[in-house]
Amino acid sequence: MLSILFLSSSIYSLACSYWPHGEDIRFSLFSSNLTKISDTEPLFYSTRYLNEYSEEAFYGPSENIEEWYAYFGEKVPKDQIDELIYGFKTKSSIEAINDNQLMIHFNSGYHKEAAEYIFFARSVEEALYVDPWEKKEMDELALRQLMDLAESQRAETSDEYLKIRYTYQLIVMNYYLNDYVKMERYNTILQRMPRNSVLKAWADFFVAIANPNGNQRLYELSLVFDKSKSKSEYIYKVFPRDESKLAGALNLCQNDHEKSVLLSISAFKNPGRAIDQLEEIAKLDPKSELLELLLIREINKMEDWYFTDRYTTFGTGISTSCWECDAFQFIQDKNFQSDKKYLKKVVEFAAKMVENRLVENRGLWFSSLAYMQYMLEDKKETEKYINLANSHADNPEIKAQVAVISTLNLVKNNSNWDKGFQSKLMKAMIELESMKESIYNYDRFHTQFMLAVSRKYLEEDEVVLAALFESKVGNEIYEPYSSWGNHAYQAFDLLNENADSEDLDELFDLWNKSSKTQLEEYLFADMEPLKWRLTDLRGTQYLREDNLEKALEIYETIPDSVWVVSNWELHYYYNEELDDNPFESNLFGRDYSNDRENAYTKPEFVREIIRLKKELDGNGKNKARTALLLGNAYYNMTYHGNSYYYTEYAWSSWEEDDFKRDQSWYYSSSRALKYYKLAEELAPNDTYAAFCHCLQLKCKRDGYYKLEYWKDKAEQDWTNFMVKYPDHAHKLKNCDEFYMYENSWQG
């Protein structure tokens, strides 16, 4: 597992035993709420057993709130109805209740009978309440009294709406009192009432769950599911996933529609590929609204399989040079190809459904097809279905989804960052923002949209654009560059991993441009506080590339205070991290002892290297010593040295980083080796030459890091050293005479 020193890296410090997975990283840009069916959120695709995210505006089921809303002549807001019926707890204050608009409506003398019913229903709830602490059973006596009251109210009221509700309450109470005969009798009465109500389905629900016959129970529950979705969670839980266990219940179905509902419930429970089930349901009832919901679920599944690993994964947590990695790549490729084939199969199914005019909600089916074609990267087909979806979009949710696909398609198929494209993209993004109320879980959507755009550019090696869009990715999902502080810092991390000096020059050229487009202004809007940190990165990239003059030129534009003032928010850790002498010799590797008096800031360090190089090129004395100091500098700025922070921003103890840019010299110490060799050649005596040779050995050993037999090679090097310097090798095996050797250049 990666063990990283989280210095300035924004990568999360993951809690013990936590590795982001499941919903934390699941990628999705196809809204789950595109059907017109209410109260179905638990059935939306999720990596969990049931979907736990909810945008439901109410405490209670919408289907009931809607009925009450209509009953009160659409004069009392739905949320106020919901609050009075479902929101208040028994301990809620009288003042709060009296402030409720439905309560005010009642207190003003309206709908007195309805008020009586609502308070009656709350009393039933109270009597049924089982206190988990007190082990209080339901209040049977109270229930019996309430049944008498319900019976008399039901008889007295002339309001059929309330008559239905009192009858329903009698069914519920009889269910809990185990009087199933009475319960069914009241249900017969209720179902015969001419007025329609969701309570009829709810009453059937109680009758169904009391049914001792398993097949009959499943069948009856499927009928309830068909009429009302607010009991869907319970029904989902009790239904078998295995279709073979539904045979008995299927035999009870009276028609194809009933069969399709029953099979749909089973299909909702399928976490894998469900196209066979969708096809079966489509044959039975092509216009089924549940089929639409299942189609969306299938698209959400495929998005998860297709994109999540590609866009948001934290990787394996093990090095990419691991022995398993080829196998992992093979598995990923094989599964991707298999998923692609499956995606085409779903496209074929959906296309047939619309071509044969079997579906009613054509806007949804066309937008589904457009999105699937976008996933398949078929521009022409995507555009075709976007146009068809646009012409059939009959609700704001579908319109918003089509706008999302259009924007994704625009980005995917445009390779020029010109003004025309930027203008189109900005306009599209503004349009999406204006549709936020119609996009499911908008904040998460926005984060994932920006991530998708960023990854598109990263895959195309457009590192700067990838970084700029990455800076707009929020914290709604985990992804490798996520930062809890300023999101713009995510751009820093992306650039640090992927950019070369050319990319960083491009970034600053764009940043310093006098006339930015509206989109460019937007993308740079949050970057200003990170100006010096990013400037440092630019200079450091030149240092990594060994372009010292350019690195120094850039470092010198940074105020001196940056190097000495600690600022966690701006990620200024230079003072803490660069607290060692980067020119000191380390015979055996990393030395952790601090030497602040001889520490150098980044510009000071580079300036000194440049000076030493000039000295080496000149005619001065002690060139061996100068070459050795350069070797030390190049060694200490690597993974193995005492000042890695000159060239990197985090240090991992177990594994090497998985960065795109070249880090071979950083791990192999090859640059230091060159100068140690030169120092040996220029050495004024055998003692110093042996010392310089010994310093080469650790560089060579570092260079063997990817070799399986590195130990054999290192041992061979030591043998050669003993042959070449027989009088010194054994003395340099430990540090006893270190200072004598280090100073032997003086003769």
Added chain:
Amino acid sequence: MILLTNGCTQPDSIESDGDKAIVRSFYHWRQDFQINSEQQSFLEKLEVEELYVHYFDVAWRGEEAVPIAEVSDISDVDMQINPVVYITTQVLEHSDSSQIEHLASRIADKIKTIHGENELKEIQIDCDWTPSIKDKYFYLLTELKNKFSSIELSATIRLYQYKYPELAGVPPVDKGLLMYYNMGEITSYREPNSILNNNEGKRYLGFNTYPLDIDIALPNFSWVLLFQTGNFQKICAELNEEDLADKSLFKSIGTNLYACKKDTVIGNTYFRFGDELRLEKCNEDQLIEAANLLRDEINQDQTRIIIYDLQTDTPKDYEKLDAVYTVFEQ
């Protein structure tokens, strides 16, 4: 016990080792409290004297702490039963001191209600407390102790709390219960066994500085973990060792490691081609090694060794568990 001292001075305390008594005990953590005849015989043969029965969890729901996962009727058991209550950290995060006093009363009442007329000797509270909730948790324990002044109150101690008592704090109870399991990184692809890993466990032992008497809990359970291309996905409750033996679906690729051969749905999980499954379990050698390590941690005269936990198929592990208890008794 004969010690070869090799010329070194022998510590005085070792002489009393022979007097240390081990009380063989078991956890019961299922909601349905049913001990069938096979389990009953197994417990008798193993000479288990006490059962630590999980009574309920206290969880945060909405705006209040509520008991969940309550055990069913325990009245028909002819054995010393010690109640265990697990408290989630969220409960303590959300509660203030007045709520904690109220909570202590409710927990006490609920324990009494479930325990009925049975003799109450010890109550154990299980909570993985952190520095941010330590004070509240310890206050809850103090309140509970006030309500059960004549009854022994114990609290579970995780390994890091055991090693660093000055950092983690020492709960105000009569004794601790050292949980010697779940010590590894469950999400790590490289972890060989997150349930029981003595190399990891050793790092926390050998200090002998814990300021409370300590009972010891050892694991005897297994689970299957799912990894996709090296990434941890979940604990697969739907799979066990027998399922993994299905060669049409899984291929053994190493010790306790299996690869999924084709896409398939089992239970609520979609297994993909190439998924890896790690079976983690506690074999006899590991448990004996653990017992040998832990034996040296015992400083008091009487210690309960509690095995987690009693399952339907636990009786088949008689030999293994008897050997483990015996290590402590030697």
